[in-house]
Amino acid sequence: MASALKIVLLESPAVSCTLKKVRRSRSFRINVHQDGRVVVTAPYWESFRAMERFLGEQREWLTQQINRIQHIPQLVPSGGVEHYRTHREQARVFIHEILERLNREYGFTYKRVSIRNQQTRWGSCSSKGNLNFSYKLLFLPQTHAEYVVAHELCHLKELNHSPAFWRLVEQAIPDYRDIRHKLKHQIA
Numbered sequence: 001m002a003s004a005l006k007i008v009l010l011e012s013p014a015v016s017c018t019l020k021k022v023r024r025s026r027s028f029r030i031n032v033h034q035d036g037r038v039v040v041t042a043p044y045w046e047s048f049r050a051m052e053r054f055l056g057e058q059r060e061w062l063t064q065q066i067n068r069i070q071h072i073p074q075l076v077p078s079g080g081v082e083h084y085r086t087h088r089e090q091a092r093v094f095i096h097e098i099l100e101r102l103n104r105e106y107g108f109t110y111k112r113v114s115i116r117n118q119q120t121r122w123g124s125c126s127s128k129g130n131l132n133f134s135y136k137l138l139f140l141p142q143t144h145a146e147y148v149v150a151h152e153l154c155h156l157k158e159l160n161h162s163p164a165f166w167r168l169v170e171q172a173i174p175d176y177r178d179i180r181h182k183l184k185h186q187i188a
Contacts, residue, residue: 020041106172109129113133125156151176
């Protein structure tokens with residue numbers, strides 16, 4: 001159970017911030033969303049005053065992040081839960097087609113594939129061999145979605161970002177460096 005408080009963070013431009021205390025949290029964390037929302041998460045035992053102090057210390061960084069986000073072209077819609085529910089099945093089919101095609105080259109074994117409404121990642125691979133992908137891959141250019149799927153597939157063999165890992169990615173996506181650079185400037 002989390003408790004929350006809303007405050008106005010910056011007057012010009014007006015930025016509201018939600019402060020959340022979360023029992024599972026161990027440190028302060030700031031999330032700046034594409035739509036300009038700012039959410040600060042802190043351990044449950046921290047006071048709202050301590051959270052406000054932390055925000056004050058991070059004001060310059062936060063202003064930079066808000067300005068950066070305002071200038072990022074939005075490749076994918078910033079839809080909520082309803083948007084996710086509407087497109088999840090279509091995304092599942094799209095991602096599975098890419099996954100099966102690319103894995104013919106690699107021949108890796110994976111367990112579960114999940115399509116999620118991830119806010120900060122395009123995809124992930126667990127040490128147990130489970131693959132997770134953001135449904136928003138559906139809205140990326142095909143080459144970008146293929147890169148994300150290949151990236152996570154390669155983590156099945158190399159659960160790191162070593163030179164060996166990048167050589168595996170390059171087998172399927174020779175121009176991965178360029179695509180990776182473009183994706184870093186997008187928000188999941």
